[in-house]
Amino acid sequence: MKQHIILFDHIRRFTRLETTHEAILVEKLKYKTVDRKCQLLPQDQVCNAYYFVLEGCLRLYKNTEDGIEQILQFGIPGWWLSDFQSFETRRPSEYNIQAVQPTKVLILERADYAQLFEEVPELNHYFRLMMQKAYMASLKKVELLLCESAEKRYEQFVNAFPNFVQIIPQYMLASFLGFSPQFLSMLRAKRC
């Protein structure tokens, strides 16, 4: 199926997968189109799936005690999103996963997870590199939060993801970068 080809192309950038293993993957992954605001993981529930974004965008966020939705991660095309810790430990998640816009995803559910990794052990290599990329990107974010001004953080983000900035609601981008929507408006006005 066309949607799996996007994933296979992605996997091929990091490791080789035998054709028989691709077939197993097709069998195990579910394809789904979700509407904007569709809640894939509600906070305080155990996370039971990995999501691979084909089109659209997901966000992982936390409802804070102050009643704010703090966005910690976006899932854009080619990105796996999940609360991997909740998935691993089966403890309730502290996060929500929601579609920011109509989004197409491939879903790996818990019921298929163990068998899939047993039958296609090469996926450990692929996901090792995915987790490594995500970890290093997150470390970079910590660095930006600790070392750079809000203005510099915004600049770096716009340069790294120019198309993404056009698509995403501005208040979500502000949340992700750690400042208020008002401050973001000011920065954007300054750049025009």
Added chain:
Amino acid sequence: MKQHIILFDHIRRFTRLETTHEAILVEKLKYKTVDRKCQLLPQDQVCNAYYFVLEGCLRLYKNTEDGIEQILQFGIPGWWLSDFQSFETRRPSEYNIQAVQPTKVLILERADYAQLFEEVPELNHYFRLMMQKAYMASLKKVELLLCESAEKRYEQFVNAFPNFVQIIPQYMLASFLGFSPQFLSMLRAKRC
């Protein structure tokens, strides 16, 4: 060797390794004791090794444009530390890795890396889980930086790593948590 047993015990918490594979690991990993302030990775050089901390502590930090050493990650016993991105891409690292105190490490060098993962593919599973843990811990840190006061961040850290707080120089802990040493002194005085 005793030092490898610590690693095998650690690996066993996450996956099974055959005895023959343990032997390959012993052969490939180098054991080293490093003095305080020993620089394992200097900024702007390609990172060519993974470090597994057996005893002591390493720090990964960045020399910022303001002349500050911004600590982004500590490597405590049972933790793998590296600039995994620089290792993967062979691009110069933006970070330094240095011993905070006399430290015992096992070192996986680039020269042995590819062959080790080929001969012991189960390590992909182990490192997938290691990267996943590191990623989720880093996401938690982003959350704390964005949502919590400096005081709350300190409290959470002390509760999570009470012994570590006793050992680590205070100015380093302040850097890691994103506030000044003066502010940390004030917090500590308040808690006594």
